[in-house]
Every structure is written in C-alpha cells, then in structure tokens.
Amino acid sequence: MDHTDDHLALEARALGVTFGSKTVLRGVDLAVRPGEQLALVGPSGSGKTTLLRALGGALHPTVGSVAIDGRDPASLDQRQLRAVRRSIGFVHQHLGLVPLLRVNHNVALGRLGERSLVGGLRSVFAPSRSEVHEIHRLLERVGIEEKLFERTDTLSGGQQQRVAIARALHQRPRILLADEPVASVDPARARAVIDLLTELAREEGLTLVVSIHSLELARASFDRLVGLRAGEVVFDRPTAAVDTRDFERLYQLDDTELLSDGA
Numbered sequence: 001m002d003h004t005d006d007h008l009a010l011e012a013r014a015l016g017v018t019f020g021s022k023t024v025l026r027g028v029d030l031a032v033r034p035g036e037q038l039a040l041v042g043p044s045g046s047g048k049t050t051l052l053r054a055l056g057g058a059l060h061p062t063v064g065s066v067a068i069d070g071r072d073p074a075s076l077d078q079r080q081l082r083a084v085r086r087s088i089g090f091v092h093q094h095l096g097l098v099p100l101l102r103v104n105h106n107v108a109l110g111r112l113g114e115r116s117l118v119g120g121l122r123s124v125f126a127p128s129r130s131e132v133h134e135i136h137r138l139l140e141r142v143g144i145e146e147k148l149f150e151r152t153d154t155l156s157g158g159q160q161q162r163v164a165i166a167r168a169l170h171q172r173p174r175i176l177l178a179d180e181p182v183a184s185v186d187p188a189r190a191r192a193v194i195d196l197l198t199e200l201a202r203e204e205g206l207t208l209v210v211s212i213h214s215l216e217l218a219r220a221s222f223d224r225l226v227g228l229r230a231g232e233v234v235f236d237r238p239t240a241a242v243d244t245r246d247f248e249r250l251y252q253l254d255d256t257e258l259l260s261d262g263a
C-alpha cells in the first residue's frame with residue numbers, strides 16, 4: 001500500500017473507535033486515492049457509519065489516526081478544520097433536509113458552512129442570481145429541476161435523495177461520503193441514485209466512499225469493495241476478486257462475536 005500522504009485523499013491508520021466500553025472499530029487501515037470510488041459493505045452495526053464519520057473528520061479516533069488530503073484533523077486548529085470539513089460533502093442516511101423548506105433553499109444550505117451566519121442565511125433566502133443559476137443547474141444534473149420551488153416534504157423519497165446529493169455538491173467538495181444513500185428507496189430507484197452518485201463523482205473528479213447495504217448494488221456499481229465486520233476490515237479488494245467466501249465471512253456470526261456483543 002502506498003503510504004505517501006500526497007497521493008491519498010483519505011487514509012485511516014490503525015484506526016480504532018470506542019464508545020464507553022464498546023469497541024466499534026479496531027485496527028482499520030484504509031487508503032483512498034483522489035478520484036477513487038469504493039463501497040463499504042457489511043452487516044448492520046459493523047461500523048460503516050462510524051468509519052465514514054471518522055474519515056470525514058466528524059469524529060475523533062480513540063486510537064490510530066485519519067488523514068484527509070494528507071492532514072490529520074486532530075492536528076488542525078478550528079479554522080483549518082472547518083476548511084477541511086468543507087472539502088467533504090456528506091450525504092446522510094436520513095438525508096438531513098429541512099422538510100418545510102423549498103428544494104432550492106435546502107440545496108443552498110449546502111454552502112452555509114463557508115459563510116458567516118448572517119451572510120449564509122442571506123444567501124439561502126435571498127440568493128444572488130448566479131447562486132440561483134447554480135442551484136438550478138445542480139437540480140438539472142440530478143434530474144429534478146422542475147422541483148426547484150416545491151416544498152421538500154412533498155417530494156418522493158428518491159427525489160429527496162437527489163436533493164441531498166445536490167446539496168452536498170453545492171458545497172463544492174473534493175470528497176463525497178455517502179452513508180446508505182439508498183436506504184429508503186426501492187431497488188430500481190436505488191440503482192439509479194447510486195449510478196447518479198458515481199457518474200457525478202467521476203465527472204467532477206471527486207473521491208467517493210459510499211456505505212451500502214445491498215451487496216448486489218455494491219458489486220454492480222463499484223470496482224473496489226471494503227468489507228467490514230464487527231468493526232474490522234475483513235477484505236479490501238477489487239470487486240472482481242471478491243468471492244462468495246468473502247461474503248460468507250462478512251455475514252456469518254460466530255460464538256466469539258455473540259459473547260463479546262453484550263460486553
């Protein structure tokens with residue numbers, strides 16, 4: 001593995017995360033090159049969300065370290081940390097949209113973090129023409145431009161997913177992290193949303209890490225799969241080299257795990 005920081009968008013080194021007495025991640029090593037796309041797969045509770053949060057600098061590792069574009073968030077001051085976080089777009093599992101706001105306002109919120117509170121709110125509720133144009137263009141790219149002025153809670157689950165993607169892109173990130181972005185849509189729409197994410201990331205040259213429940217979908221849409229089980233990486237391979245035994249290993253429960261689970 002290439003450990004030259006300059007060449008990595010994201011890196012975890014011997015990463016461990018513990019909540020109270022519960023170890024959620026242990027010994028995780030991961031290296032992601034700029035522009036690379038990969039899927040994190042694993043059973044519920046295996047630590048995918050926690051790993052994404054740590055990689056995005058939203059959670060400090062208990063042991064080990066993370067580097068984002070070669071910089072360890074733990075070594076940065078508040079201003080530097082905000083700049084690093086702005087370079088990362090996050091599509092949350094539960095989307096985090098404001099239901100009563102119009103679609104254009106929710107997308108505009110993507111850039112709130114880069115301005116003062118007053119300036120940010122002005123840009124959301126009284127945006128400049130160029131900002132309106134940019135939001136319209138983003139909604140076109142995610143295929144729901146006709147929803148620009150609709151109230152967000154009137155949109156379908158799949159459409160809201162697209163709003164969340166547009167909001168993350170409006171932030172102009174270099175890295176996009178998506179946590180189960182298709183948890184609430186049916187399989188056909190899930191495929192369309194994942195295809196959209198991978199296509200947009202490719203076009204924009206973004207690094208993309210997506211946690212995904214459906215193995216089928218992960219296999220169909222990503223060239224690299226990282227399997228997590230009980231907080232540990234059990235495989236990290238090109239999709240073509242991941243076989244049925246890897247998947248069995250990922251989903252089997254053994255006595256040790258059952259014993260340690262409640263500990």
Ligand SMILES: Nc1ncnc2c1ncn2[C@@H]1O[C@H](COP(=O)(O)OP(=O)(O)OP(=O)(O)O)[C@@H](O)[C@H]1O
Nearest residue numbers: 019022024042043044045046047048049050051180
């Ligand atoms: N803040 C926290 N405090 C205590 N335990 C936590 C916290 N966050 C996560 N956990 C625990 O860590 C484990 C891993 O959670 P995580 O959400 O990372 O898994 P996941 O693979 O994303 O699961 P899912 O697919 O269900 O979203 C779970 O057992 C969860 O209960």
